[in-house]
Amino acid sequence: MNTRWICSLVVLWCCSFSAIAQPKTAYDFVVAQDGSGNFTTVQEALNAVPDFRKATTTIFIKNGVYKEKLNLSSSKHLVTLIGESVANTILTYNDWAQKKNIFGEEKGTSGSSSFYVYGPQFTAQNITFQNTAGPVGQAVALFVAGDKARFINCRMLGFQDTLYTYGYASRQYYYKCYIEGTVDFIFGSATAVFEDCEIFCKKAGYVTAASTPDSTQYGYVFLNTRIHGDAPENSFYLGRPWRPYAKTVFINCDLGKQIKPEGWHNWNKSDAEKTSFYAEYQSKGLGANNNARVKWSHQLTAKEVSENYTLEKIFNGWKPME
Known part of the structure; x- marks a missing residue:
């Protein structure tokens, strides 16, 4: 067999193998x-x-x-x-x-x-x-x-x-994100979890304005998140209800001095105090003040958190990190 022809076959084979073996970009x-x-x-x-x-x-x-x-x-x-x-x-x-x-x-x-x-x-x-x-x-x-x-x-x-x-049917997950703003700078009707995030409060205002539908169990859940900023002391509420059934929960969060002692605002809707759900669990930092919070907010127990606030439970089976 012609040596040059054999060499050509070997080169062609090597090139073909190389093309197959190359990982996809x-x-x-x-x-x-x-x-x-x-x-x-x-x-x-x-x-x-x-x-x-x-x-x-x-x-x-x-x-x-x-x-x-x-x-x-x-x-x-x-x-x-x-x-x-x-x-x-x-x-x-x-x-x-x-x-x-x-x-x-x-x-x-x-x-x-x-x-x-x-x-x-x-x-x-x-x-x-x-x-x-x-x-x-x-x-x-x-x-x-x-x-x-x-x-x-x-x-x-x-x-x-x-x-x-x-979107009330939307499930959203924010991990190690930085979010900044003034009035209602996190708002809407989706079910959203903010884990290990940094929330930066500018000037004065409200961190959240949830519009959770009455048919949805979870609105906003903040896990192990830091809320601070360059806004003055006692200048921010954790949230106010854009819609009557707003739901917002802060779990194991570090709250800066910007957070008002009362924590939550009813948006001048007294009826929303009966229908909205605002809660905290083991808040810490200068803005944590359980005893001064509005009477219609909640302090969760360890059992409530462990049973109801896993990602899989909040997102109805969706595991966002898989």
């Missing part, structure tokens, strides 16, 4: 403003995800400030965004509620968001979500409606209404 798409990736904008990458795909689509976003009004539609399933670094991968826009659209109409709170997440089973990691409109009223940085949404090591930056947890 960790990312399906790369977004880079300098043109070194598949796309230069985040929205282009989101649009490229096949509708109703049954496998995860992973998008890596290189460092940069991406000023885009973003929308992940409900047909885009199992999308994962991974930033190069949480401090330098920034998705931002600057709309606000009173800003006029092209018809001269106000955009409203929902219309002010920088990023809309409607697709189910969305994950974001190492990304900053930002609204730079400033203290001009409602200006949402992140609007999350899709079910089983996860945010890991992310930042949500804004003033009033920073994070909109939209």
